[in-house]
Amino acid sequence: MKHLHLKILLMRHGETWDNQAQRMQGQRDRDPAALALACRATELSGSGQQQVLALGGRLGQRLKTAQVLPQIYASPLRRSRETVALLAETCFGPTGLGPTVPLAIHYDERLAEIDLGIFSGLTWPEAEARYPALCQTLLSQLDAYPVPEAETPQHCHQRAEAFVQALVWNSSESSEIWIVTHAGILAHLVAAILGSDRTWGMAIAPTALFEFELNRDRWLLATERLNPALWTIHHFNDTAHLGG
Structure with missing residues (x-):
């Protein structure tokens, strides 16, 4: 029996001005009151644009031997939109490395970064100065502790699981899928693909690349995805395109 295989590429957006300042972004550019102040802060920095161009060059090389064009999904937040637009121009624009084609980009709310609430x-x-008791509790607690107005880890896992399940279920042929998203929710997407109910503490650099190949039919039928025959890891938190 022939099985369909999906290649799923997850990538974080390029660096923003907020990242440079070590600010916790979450979904801050959704807040109308903060939007004017956050306007430039949540955009890609100059370094971030260069990172995306480097990633685009790497992905463009794949297109030279690709059998099918990738499907592209992205978070609707500004930094992700800017990243995917620059990737599309680099790979599929008139001077791009791949074929010049009109490209559909699917923006999905389930790919948005974790809402960090009051942080x-x-x-x-700044958080320690404003909320000292809460920050001390977060540092001392053994288990996850709720931040006011923030999204819970359980909800993050549920929306990541729902996205991956729908993505794989709706793929009717062997294909390659590119997903541009954020470090926080990306960890939950990785967990959903691997069949884990937990995430791992790992630093995911801007434009870091993860690539998984799924045996689609077996993956969908499995009740527990602990069998490594269901998926293969080709790249994990890979930033080789950035050099150094």
């Missing part, structure tokens, strides 16, 4: 837009020292 959105703050650096950690």
Whole structure:
């Protein structure tokens, strides 16, 4: 029996000005009151644009031997939109490395970054100054502790699981899928693909690349995805395109 295989590429957006300042972004550019102040802060920095161009060059090389064009999904937040637009121009534009084609980009709310609630837009020292008791509790608790107005880990896992399940279920032929998203929710997407109910503490650099190949039919039928024959890891938190 022939099985369909899906290649799923997850990538974080390029660096933003907020990242440079070590601010916790979350979904801060959704807040109308903060939007004017956050306008430039949540955009890609100059370094971030260069990172995306480097990633685009790497992905463009794949297109030279690709059998099918990738499907592209992205978070609707500004930094992700800017990243995917620059990737599309680099790979599929008139001077791109791949074929010049009109490209559909599917924006999905389930790929948005974790909502950090009252910490959105703050650096950690600012959060400690404003909410000292809460920050001390977060540092001392053994288990996850709720931040007011923030999204819970359980909800993050549920929306990541729902996205991956729908993505794989709706893929009717062997294909390659590119997903541009954020470090926080990306960890939950990785867990959903691997069949884990937990995430791992790992630093995911801007434009870091993860690539998984799924045996689609077996993956969908499995009740527990602990069998490594269901998926293969080709790249994990890979930033080789950035050099150094």
